[in-house]
Amino acid sequence: MKTIRLNVRCGVRESAVFCRKHALKALAAAHPELWTAGGMIFTDSNVAARYGNAVARWLGGLPMFVMPAGEEHKNEETLFSLLGAMAKAGLRRNATLIALGGGVVGDVGGLAASLYMRGIACIQVPTTLLSQVDSAVGGKTAIDFCGVKNLVGAFYPPREVYVDPVFLGTLPHVALKCGLGEIVKHGALHAPIFARLSAAEDLFDLGFLAEIVPENIAFKAGIVQKDPFEGDLRRCLNLGHTTAHAIELASGLSHGECVLWGLILESGLAARHCAADPAFLGALAQLCRRVLGEAAPPPLEAARALLDKKNTAADRVTLTVPVAAEKYEILELPYPQYAAELKALGEELC
C-alpha cells in the first residue's frame, strides 16, 4: 500500500493525514524530537494489550498513560487523570500527545492536548474503523458529562493523523459494524461511496475496508474544510444521529450500529414528511440491513433526542434526515409526534 497524504484544513489549523502501513514506525521516524522535546502516548487497556509491543519497539522510552477501555470512561475522571500524568511527566509546551486508540481515546486525548498549557500538539493514531473514517478527522474532541454525550469539548484538530489498515485486523466484528455505520452514512451523502458499498460482495472484507478508508477520510475532510466549526453544512454529518443517540443508551449497541438504525428510522420519517426518493431510501435501508444482519430493531428512549445539542426548542426534535442520493433535509418535529412515529416505524420493522 502506498502512502496517501491528505491535508485537512480545519479553521486556522491544518492536519496532515497519512494513510499507510507501519504507521508507528513512520511516526517515530518523522518525529525524532519526541525524545528531546517530550511526548506521551495515551491509549486504552485493550489497545495497550494488543499493540504494547509495537509501541515499545517504535516509541520506546516515551511515557504511556493507559485508560480503561470503554465509553463509560470517557469522562472527567479520565481526562484529569491524563492531565495529571502529563504534568507529572513534566511535559512542556513543545511536547506532543499521541492518542493511539479508537474514538474514545481520540476524543479524550484531543481534549487533554487542547487544555494542557492551553494547547500542545496532538497526533492521532486511530485504531478502530470508526475512528479512522470519522472521529480522528475534523478536530472535534469531547468527554461525556452529566449524563450527556460529548457535552464538554473543544474543536482542536490534531497536527497529524496516521491511519494504518493493520489495526483493523484485530477488531471484533462488532467494531467493524460500528465503523461501517459511519461509512454508510457517508455513502448516503456521497454517491461514489454509495456505489462502491452497494457493489461490494463482502462489506466486512479487510482489503475492501482498507481501500475505502482513504475515500471516506477525503469525503469527511471536504465537509470539514468548508465548515470547520459545525455551521450549517457540517450538520449533514449528523444524518441519522439524533435517533441514533436515542437508541445508544437504551440499547447498549455500538455508536455505528445505532447510526444504521437511526438512518433506517429517520428514512421512515423522511418518507412521511419530506419530498423523498423512495427508491434511494429503500436502497439505503437495504445497505444498513446488510451491515446489521438479522438483528431485530433495538429498544430506544425517544426522550433522549430532546437532549440533542442541535435542537432549537425544548419540546421539539431537530433531525438531519436522508431524502435522496447526496441530499438531506433538516426536519423539526414536536417531541410527542416524533416519539409516536418512531414507535410505529419500529413496530413496522419487527
Ligand SMILES: NC(=O)c1ccc[n+]([C@@H]2O[C@H](COP(=O)([O-])OP(=O)(O)OC[C@H]3O[C@@H](n4cnc5c(N)ncnc54)[C@H](O)[C@@H]3O)[C@@H](O)[C@H]2O)c1
Ligand atoms: N470526534 C468526533 O468527531 C467523533 C465522531 C464519531 C464518534 N466519536 C466518538 O467515538 C467514540 C466511539 O469510537 P470507537 O467506536 O472507536 O470506540 P472505542 O474507542 O471505545 O473503541 C471500541 C473498542 O475497540 C477497542 N479497540 C480499539 N482499537 C482496537 C484494535 N485495533 N483492535 C482491537 N480492539 C481495539 C477499544 O479498546 C474499545 O474496547 C464515541 O465516544 C463517539 O462519541 C467522535
